[in-house]
Amino acid sequence: DGGITQSPKYLFRKEGQNVTLSCEQNLNHDAMYWYRQDPGQGLRLIYYSQIVNDFQKGDIAEGYSVSREKKESFPLTVTSAQKNPTAFYLCASSITSSRSEQYFGPGTRLTVT
Amino acid sequence: AQSVTQPDIHITVSEGASLELRCNYSYGATPYLFWYVQSPGQGLQLLLKYFSGDTLVQGIKGFEAEFKRSQSSFNLRKPSVHWSDAAEYFCAVGALNQAGTALIFGKGTTLSVSS
Numbered sequence: 001d002g003g004i005t006q007s008p009k010y011l012f013r014k015e016g017q018n019v020t021l022s023c024e025q026n027l028n029h030d031a032m033y034w035y036r037q038d039p040g041q042g043l044r045l046i047y048y049s050q051i052v053n054d055f056q057k058g059d060i061a062e063g064y065s066v067s068r069e070k071k072e073s074f075p076l077t078v079t080s081a082q083k084n085p086t087a088f089y090l091c092a093s094s095i096t097s098s099r100s101e102q103y104f105g106p107g108t109r110l111t112v113t
Numbered sequence: 114a115q116s117v118t119q120p121d122i123h124i125t126v127s128e129g130a131s132l133e134l135r136c137n138y139s140y141g142a143t144p145y146l147f148w149y150v151q152s153p154g155q156g157l158q159l160l161l162k163y164f165s166g167d168t169l170v171q172g173i174k175g176f177e178a179e180f181k182r183s184q185s186s187f188n189l190r191k192p193s194v195h196w197s198d199a200a201e202y203f204c205a206v207g208a209l210n211q212a213g214t215a216l217i218f219g220k221g222t223t224l225s226v227s228s
Contacts, residue, residue, distance in 0.1 A: 006156075035218075040221075041220060042203065042219055048215060088154075090156055090157065101147060101159050101162050102159075102216055104149075104156035106155055107155065
């Protein structure tokens with residue numbers, strides 16, 4: 001089955017530690033995205049990538065980093081510089097970045113204490 | 114700047130009753146518009162999309178939406194709500210930016226269904 005996988009479903013970390021969230025897609029999509037979701041805030045774009053080895057900052061990129069070494073993979077690192085990292089993180093992909101719908105993974109809930 | 118407003122944070126509808134969720138957008142050119150649904154703790158599922166053409170679009174699960182350019186609206190409707198429709202609904206507009214396209218989401222409307 002084609003789709004987007006995110007792992008793990010739940011992630012717990014101590015404050016001050018970096019943590020990497022996984023996102024893999026087998027849809028052969030060129031574009032991939034990371035969103036952060038907080039209650040009552042909707043989805044806010046962290047980073048997106050239109051092609052391999054290229055990515056752009058979204059609205060709330062501070063404290064996050066990404067890489068896009070392979071077409072199917074777009075991992076997100078939440079660094080210790082992110083002030084409020086506890087949130088629900090959603091990965092998405094689309095055929096291209098222009099006028100195409102995005103397909104979402106199941107999400108990772110990160111809790112930092 | 115592009116933006117999406119969903120005026121209703123929470124709506125409760127009786128099972129079998131009709132539903133309309135409101136969405137207003139701000140966009141300088143012809144938008145392309147989406148409705149997504151999210152069950153608790155899950156990812157988002159695409160309900161329907163509007164790119165061009167017929168302003169009334171049909172989606173999955175019996176949902177439809179109407180694009181009204183004069184009102185900058187893209188409201189979601191369903192004639193008869195089922196208990197399984199209880200979820201959070203997001204409207205989104207596609208925005209062209211410098212390097213490509215990103216979706217801008219509204220803050221969502223939570224739908225509760227009463228029996």
